[in-house]
Amino acid sequence: MRPTSPLGIASSLFQGSFASQPLVGASAPGRVNLIGEHTDYNGGPVLPFAIPRRTVVVAGPGDRWQAVSALDGVVTEFEPSAAPEGRWTDYLAGVIRVLHGMRAAPPGGRIAVASRVPVGAGLSSSAALAVAAAKAVSQLARRRLSREALVEVAWHAEHDVVGVQCGRMDQTVVAHALARHALLYETGEDTRRHVPLDLPVLLVETGVSHRLADGGYNRRRAECTAALEACRQGGVDAVSLSAVPESALDALDGRLDPVLFRRLRHVVLETARTRAAALALAARDYPRVGRLLLEGHASIRDDFESSCSEADRLVASAQRHGAWGARLTGAGWGGTVLVLAPVERHAAISRAMAADYRREVGRAPAMWTVRAASGLRSERGWSHV
Numbered sequence: 001m002r003p004t005s006p007l008g009i010a011s012s013l014f015q016g017s018f019a020s021q022p023l024v025g026a027s028a029p030g031r032v033n034l035i036g037e038h039t040d041y042n043g044g045p046v047l048p049f050a051i052p053r054r055t056v057v058v059a060g061p062g063d064r065w066q067a068v069s070a071l072d073g074v075v076t077e078f079e080p081s082a083a084p085e086g087r088w089t090d091y092l093a094g095v096i097r098v099l100h101g102m103r104a105a106p107p108g109g110r111i112a113v114a115s116r117v118p119v120g121a122g123l124s125s126s127a128a129l130a131v132a133a134a135k136a137v138s139q140l141a142r143r144r145l146s147r148e149a150l151v152e153v154a155w156h157a158e159h160d161v162v163g164v165q166c167g168r169m170d171q172t173v174v175a176h177a178l179a180r181h182a183l184l185y186e187t188g189e190d191t192r193r194h195v196p197l198d199l200p201v202l203l204v205e206t207g208v209s210h211r212l213a214d215g216g217y218n219r220r221r222a223e224c225t226a227a228l229e230a231c232r233q234g235g236v237d238a239v240s241l242s243a244v245p246e247s248a249l250d251a252l253d254g255r256l257d258p259v260l261f262r263r264l265r266h267v268v269l270e271t272a273r274t275r276a277a278a279l280a281l282a283a284r285d286y287p288r289v290g291r292l293l294l295e296g297h298a299s300i301r302d303d304f305e306s307s308c309s310e311a312d313r314l315v316a317s318a319q320r321h322g323a324w325g326a327r328l329t330g331a332g333w334g335g336t337v338l339v340l341a342p343v344e345r346h347a348a349i350s351r352a353m354a355a356d357y358r359r360e361v362g363r364a365p366a367m368w369t370v371r372a373a374s375g376l377r378s379e380r381g382w383s384h385v
């Protein structure tokens, strides 16, 4: 029988490609960010949760680095010290290069990957791959790294080697997530708190693929740095953009370049919204969480300008059909809209949203329901698959 779980697929792919059994394995989930967008590299809070779709990485010894993905089944050789080539193996190369610097990876190895996290859907397929690979490859070198250390490895790989100047939200939630909980991660203080989230969430893919490395993301990061500098010149001395007090916004309006002011306003108000959403979630006040999501989406659309018209339509449609709230999740410019709605309304809302989208955009969106899932774990048991 053909395996259907990502672990089964990765293990049989490994055996088929390398004529041996893998020695180690790990898996990590994709994520949805409930709220707190573009705050993680501005010292603010984020409130993501892991989804029950995982990326599995299995590995075994080898004299050079080779990898195969279930996506195409092609065995690729790669050199961890080489410059990124725009291929999926760049993430593996980045991870291994960082691990080499910590003497936590062998000189060579064989890797097989299978994933159920959609790529380019804003659900952090890259962090799932990098964190799972960091765990599997360090195990291959017989090193036991903490979750915190694995987050750092995966983050450095993506940030320094692949070149996306991301914050640490994705790697952190992918490594630390707890089932049926969202994670309130205060990036400025580096603290994490699990907040109960036992409600299923509806995900609607725009079908517009975003590519982080394309530059929009790094441009926003540069604008945020410039906005902080402008605040300081304007007499507001804050450690980070998210620490600029809300009460200073009025005075800064007019003193800052209008684009930089809009980026600032998004980060400051999103910071407040995220903390408010964590409180409302803990109190199971879903209508309030929903209102905060809608405000967050409007802010991404108008102030941070990282939405897209397809996502705006989906959010408006969700609202029209009685959802508590909805917003585009992840870096933006495409990807997935999350919808928070009473469970008994999910079927009716998704039917109505699909009909709207077909009429307005001309295609049916992929939709699915998720519950908050658990993070990184070791995988074994391929001899039984």
Ligand code: GLA
Pocket (backbone or CB within 6 Å): 033, 036, 037, 038, 039, 040, 041, 166, 167, 168, 169, 170, 330, 331, 332
């Ligand atoms: C991407 C990045 C994260 C975060 C989000 C936007 O997912 O990897 O660090 O900045 O975008 O909130």
